Amino acid sequence: MEIAHKLNKINQRIYQAATKAGRDPRKVKLLAVSKTIPAAVLLEAYKAGQQDFAENRVQEWLNKVPELPADCYWHIIGRLQTNKVKYLDQRVSLIHSLDRLALLKRLEEHGARRDLVWPVLVQVNIARDDAKTGLLREEVADFLIEALNYPHIRVNGLMTIGLFEADIQETRGFFRDLRRLRDDLKKEFPKEFTLNELSMGMSQDFEIAIEEGATIVRVGREIFGER
Numbered sequence: 001m002e003i004a005h006k007l008n009k010i011n012q013r014i015y016q017a018a019t020k021a022g023r024d025p026r027k028v029k030l031l032a033v034s035k036t037i038p039a040a041v042l043l044e045a046y047k048a049g050q051q052d053f054a055e056n057r058v059q060e061w062l063n064k065v066p067e068l069p070a071d072c073y074w075h076i077i078g079r080l081q082t083n084k085v086k087y088l089d090q091r092v093s094l095i096h097s098l099d100r101l102a103l104l105k106r107l108e109e110h111g112a113r114r115d116l117v118w119p120v121l122v123q124v125n126i127a128r129d130d131a132k133t134g135l136l137r138e139e140v141a142d143f144l145i146e147a148l149n150y151p152h153i154r155v156n157g158l159m160t161i162g163l164f165e166a167d168i169q170e171t172r173g174f175f176r177d178l179r180r181l182r183d184d185l186k187k188e189f190p191k192e193f194t195l196n197e198l199s200m201g202m203s204q205d206f207e208i209a210i211e212e213g214a215t216i217v218r219v220g221r222e223i224f225g226e227r
């Protein structure tokens with residue numbers, strides 16, 4: 001199947017999942033997770049109307065950016081090494097993987113130097129999976145309080161990765177937990193943060209994530225095929 005057709009299918013599924021949940025489908029953003037996929041294929045997706053792309057390696061992102069039109073939106077997902085932060089610039093739309101204090105500090109330094117404010121999501125290890133990074137849910141409030149000291153960081157919401165081996169009910173439970181955590185934090189910090197974004201759901205579970213309130217879904221394989 002060609003990319004345009006696959007994108008069309010996914011967008012239809014997003015529309016249906018949102019409508020089923022009584023949500024406005026326009027409030028759900030599809031990220032094309034393009035890690036390991038050649039720039040020429042991204043361009044095909046772009047021509048089919050896709051503008052948001054997500055990469056997990058800074059070097060690969062740097063190589064692809066010049067190959068695509070300037071009106072693409074680039075998202076950084078996956079563990080971000082502090083020594084790679086210096087390569088980030090205003091072409092980054094959103095960093096989804098703020099998961100530790102050292103990274104917060106490094107982003108602040110780099111943002112101050114470049115006079116940029118980084119829009120970020122705090123990654124939460126909602127499933128308490130030892131194999132994943134991210135804050136535990138009980139750590140997030142203190143982390144947000146700490147982030148208030150960093151004027152070049154703007155926390156816009158939360159992100160999580162489900163458990164690959166979880167069944168549908170478990171997966172739904174994790175997404176629901178992330179949403180509840182976000183709702184609690186919104187109440188706790190009504191003036192300090194907007195926290196409007198919930199980045200959750202991938203190829204295998206994005207419809208469940210939308211039903212549970214995802215505003216951003218990150219889909220790779222269903223668009224580009226197996227990596």
Ligand SMILES: *Cc1c(COP(=O)(O)O)cnc(C)c1O
Binds near residue numbers: 033035219
């Ligand atoms: C690779 C990746 C995705 C996309 O996963 P697919 O199964 O290809 O849809 C989403 N989020 C993160 C953080 C990823 O690393």
